[in-house]
Amino acid sequence: MPAIIAAALVFLSSAAVLVLEILAARLLAPYVGVTLEVYTAIIGTILAGIAFGSWWGGRYADRKDPHTLIGPFLIVGGILSFLTIPVVDALGTGLRGASPFTTVVLTFMAFFAPAAVLTAVTPAVIKIQLADLDETGRVVGRLSAIGTAGAIIGTFATGFLLVAAAPTRPTIRVLGVFLVALGIATIVYLRGGRQAVSLGTLVAIAVTGTLSFAARHPCDHESAYYCARIEVDPERPTGRALWLDTLRHSYVDLEDPTYLEFTYTQWFGDVITALAPDGEPLDTLHIGGGGFTMPQYLRELHPGSQSTVLEVDPLLVELSEDELGLELGDDIEAVTGDARLTATQLDADRYDLVVNDAFGGVSVPWHLATRDFLSQLDRALTDDGVMVANVIDYGPRDFLRSYLATTTSVFDHVAVLGRPDAFGPRDARGLGGNYVVIGSDAPLPVDAVEAANRSRGHVDELLHGDELVTFTGDARILTDDYAPVDQLLTPTPDA
The missing domain is CATH 3.40.50.150 (Vaccinia Virus protein VP39)
Structure with missing residues (x-):
């Protein structure tokens, strides 16, 4: 895999995690409000997802050919991004005005999995790029820095631009579509067009996308604040x-x-x-x-x-x-x-x-x-x-x-x-x-x-x-x- 493509995949998957983190506050607000406890729950959940995804993705990349993992990780990350909306709506309705404990539970149920799966892309890419043990530090350091840069850009772009320019839910849906498309393109590229996306995967994409678009919006109007x-x-x-x-x-x-x-x-x-x-x-x-x-x-x-x-x-x-x-x-x-x-x-x-x-x-x-x-x-x-x-x-x-x-x-x-x-x-x-x-x-x-x-x-x-x-x-x-x-x-x- 060329270094530029490896860098792009790490950059984009890391940015997607932080886009979800910033948008999580707006998605949760109609149900649990905007408090320090809500932001604490979001930050803690995303960090837990990043930690678990780094460990699990690296371990999985040692057991399987990482070329076969990156595309599916991105597709599943997109599917799970779609699901954040119906999960928050389904669980949040019964948790309005929730306590810190139930706020953490709601946040974990919606955002831990997509953060973990998208983070798993980075160790899989690193595994492919490690052709020489003498270059381990340079490769890991470079891709870790690129992933951090993607997270920073995802944070700034969402907080300063996306939230003000577009409603939260369409932004999450567009992110899901982008990740699925990127995952399919990655599979085609890494496998040379062989082993196309399975029918089951296509059905999962269609079902979760439909659930996301069909979810009822609790807001008549949405701003960067409310x-x-x-x-x-x-x-x-x-x-x-x-x-x-x-x-x-x-x-x-x-x-x-x-x-x-x-x-x-x-x-x-x-x-x-x-x-x-x-x-x-x-x-x-x-x-x-x-x-x-x-x-x-x-x-x-x-x-x-x-x-x-x-x-x-x-x-x-x-x-x-x-x-x-x-x-x-x-x-x-x-x-x-x-x-x-x-x-x-x-x-x-x-x-x-x-x-x-x-x-x-x-x-x-x-x-x-x-x-x-x-x-x-x-x-x-x-x-x-x-x-x-x-x-x-x-x-x-x-x-x-x-x-x-x-x-x-x-x-x-x-x-x-x-x-x-x-x-x-x-x-x-x-x-x-x-x-x-x-x-x-x-x-x-x-x-x-x-x-x-x-x-x-x-x-x-x-x-x-x-x-x-x-x-x-x-x-x-x-x-x-x-x-x-x-x-x-x-x-x-x-x-």
Whole structure:
């Protein structure tokens, strides 16, 4: 086998493994979300597949003629790539919101085998190229370097180009077709046209390809960040819910922007009412746009308000305009990009209110939960400006406590709204849900917030002062250098 062909086969098979690794996150997201645990499961599974494939492929190449193995390895790798889609759909439906253990199981079932089989190409090619033991180091080193280069190119091309240019599932299917075609071409080349692909192999390709193309897509819309869909509320015909991956993130009533479906958005409304009880306009910064619920609420009830929305995903801006009644204008401005970067461009001492509602899965993105970021928001607020932040936590609520400790390290006055009896002891079971953390350098209008809450017929709990200090305890402050948000968070209620 010419060295150039050997290099190409190692390069392409290694690149395919990393293409699958990057796309795995998007394929899994609609079922298990996007968390550190998901990325950990993917990286660990792919590394396990690479390790096993290197060992097994080398051992198999010693037992059989490697010329007869490379083509079949590529074909089987393509077949298994096809199967990642129906396997994730079949198993993922029953594992939505899965624990770290079941996330690892789902990832392993879908991606271990293709990673192992495609990795087995490299030792088979090395076996062919080793014509002289005196050149073992040079041959192994060269092909290992080429394989690593393929993995790097596969990573960069997928992360920077493919995810932004094409949906995940068609990309995986194209990869499967490419690997099958490359495998067939390799068989023809290495065997001189003899021993064509068997009927059984052709049937396997056809069946797995059909299963892949027939798999139901859980997304109506897909971006580099989210699998998104919009559903009509069957109990409220004008209501629209925006789903991102596994969670219902936003709700908008097309005919009544003042309607707030989610409890935490009603708490945002309570704070807004306390700050501007007579409908005065507010200059507001929104971290996370979602369905643009709160900017449209402010436009309706506080005419003249200015809303600057920092939204990472351009798709959500488009969906909100197309399907959720959003009309951008002088009073509502959308700035796309990561809020940690775009916030650096904000004017100091400008905003009356910051609405911090950015989420990745069930968690505030870690870099938006640190003292360093909250200090950026504090700089953008006026002297008596207020920040409100949505936090979800259950069980011992360790993340909530750390977020409160972090907020207290930045703002002079802090309070938190929660459901009645949501602030019980750490070892109490079943506690938690949404909380709204409130921070300001000026004394908070806690009485006005409670009055606004009671006026809606609610008796939610507002914790502040010594009670807040007791609840927070000795929780660690989150910083850019130390923010284990995923480890602190309990995403579901205790059993």
